Amino acid sequence: MTNQSHRLERDDLGSLVLIDHAGTRHVGVYPVRAFPITAIEAGIGLMDSSGKELCWFPDTASIPQNELELIQAELATREFMPVIERIVKVSTFATPSIWDIQTDRGPTRIRLKGEEDIRRISGNTLLISDANGLQFLIKDSTALDKGSKKLLDRFR
Structure with a gap:
């Protein structure tokens, strides 16, 4: 699924929730970078708890600012690679x-x-x-x- 007509938010427990174009709520989604070292701004997918891709962004510029902030905060908790x-x-x-x-x-x-x-x-x-x-x-x-x-x- 591409990034057409969806909404990303946090629930009361702090989990990311993707509401897709059909109105289905996917609780506990997590972002994954396509190229976490060589091209961190390119390609971010939102995955469900079983690892299925629910939403794809070709680059961070294509992500609405409020959703990008949620994604970056989630990535910061998952990625640990000191420079x-x-x-x-x-x-x-x-x-x-x-x-x-x-x-x-x-x-x-x-x-x-x-x-x-x-x-x-x-x-x-x-x-x-x-x-x-x-x-x-x-x-x-x-x-x-x-x-x-x-x-x-x-x-x-």
């Missing part, structure tokens, strides 16, 4: 190693098991998986400060 802004220090240039990093959510320490845990997603975008399975994003490795780039280059 690495700076690599402060690494314990050793061999793996496993401990990294002290600065993220968009504050400072933290991660453990890198192996060099294969640093993956290029597209262009200069990197995805780093720590030993606990958490994912950290470097949006543009060329935009990091000189010290961070130097540390990162030792592992790629």
Whole structure:
């Protein structure tokens, strides 16, 4: 179903509710990005509790502002991918190693098991998986400060 004639709201329990063009209420819908790392503004689907797509938006510009705010709030509770802004220090240039990093959510320490845990997603975008399975994003490795780039280059 495309985004023709529907309404999105929250119920009294805080769940997202999609009221489709036929007036059917779908309680507990959740948004899913088509490209959560490489094109976050493109393609968002609203899914029902069984994973069936109920509504599709080709991009965020096609979503009415009040609904976009609901979708973004819901995505914020579901998505957790801190962005690495700076690599402060690494314990050793061999793996496993401990990294002290600065993220968009504050400072933290991660453990890198192996060099294969640093993956290029597209262009200069990197995805780093720590030993606990958490994912950290470097949006543009060329935009990091000189010290961070130097540390990162030792592992790629």
